Amino acid sequence: MKQHFTSALSQTFGRFASKEHGRIFQNMINRTYVRAMGLDMSDFEPPESYPSLNALFTRKFRHKRSFSHDPLDMISPCDSLITECGAINEDLALQIKGMSYSVDGVLGEGISSDSKKSIRNGTFVNFYLSPRDYHRYHAPIDMQVLHAVHIPGKLYPVNIPSLKKQVNLFIENERVILECLSAQGKRFFLILVGALNVGEMEVSFEPRIRTNSVLTPSQYSYRDLYLSKGDDFGCFRMGSTIVMLCEKEMLELGISTGHNVRFGQIIARLTSSR
Structure with a gap:
């Protein structure tokens, strides 16, 4: 491209x-x-x-921020505005009220069809990090990382006005997709979405991913890569968006569209069954 x-x-x-x-x-x-x-x-x-x-x-905290260590509490991975959240309708999630995007499309060709099917009718959350927010991201739960996929793309702004007018923004923009499993064996995805003036999205455990420079897709698989809740695993080089897509009945959300959240804040409760 x-x-x-x-x-x-x-x-x-x-x-x-x-x-x-x-x-x-x-x-x-x-x-x-x-x-x-x-x-x-x-x-x-x-x-x-x-x-x-x-x-x-990309500043780091002077002192570590505290959060719940209950394994069933999911915390926010970042400081952000929840621009949309709720149920995935078959293959569709909301970009913004009145405008949907395809979950299959945002995950791209590097994710297997079986993995894509696992989140049909699941739950999604869109976290928007503005230029004033803390720019690092953290593991929201204890999790295993199975795959990392880098999809080069455009870098349209991801603020509210752009979300309202740019169709398929999350699919058009450059992104890094992490396919993960919870401790209960539930599948979910963390999607780091690039944006205008985001010169780089850093993934600390995968230095081979070089965003806004490499123009060909890449993907990496892992056998024993685990992150503990709260672990810092990288940063945006300006404000951007994280999209989280979760398997059906994996969690119960405790936040709503329009909420401002902070890293470490409890945003959902995991179901205890495998």
Whole structure:
């Protein structure tokens, strides 16, 4: 596939954001961004401690955030707005009210048909990370990662106005798909969706995935890759979206469309049966 103009724009922004501009100018950039976007820095180091804008985007907590260790509590993987959530209707989930997308389409050709069928009539959650949010993502439950699939694509914005006008946005955009199993043996997917100015989506356990640079799809399989609830497994280099697709009767949601959630907040309760 050819590089889309949105990818070229994002690469240009990524080069600026990755550059260390010198202490005085960089401090000005960082403080301006924090003020303009309304970042809450109370859990993080002060803005002037980050050597680049990307370092500020991908900041880590100064102290670990606490969360429930009950194995049946699912926590939010990130700080975000729930733009839509609910039941998957056969193969369809909501991008935004009144506009659906195909679950098979968003998962792409790298996921087996049997795995796709397992989440028919299941549950979905769309997490939108704005530029003001904490940009790292974490395991929502104890989980096994079976496969990672990288699908290059466009980098349209994923904010609310774009969700309302761009049909099949999650299918058109670049994404990284993680196929996972819960401790109860239930299948679910975490889909990292790229967006304008997201120069990179980092997956810490798979350095071979290089987003917004490689133009051919790739996929990787694992035998013994486990993440514990709360584990940090990567970051966006700006705001973006995580789509979660879960097998039928895997969980009961405790959040609704329009809720703002924070990493570590309980968002669902897992069913205890295998």
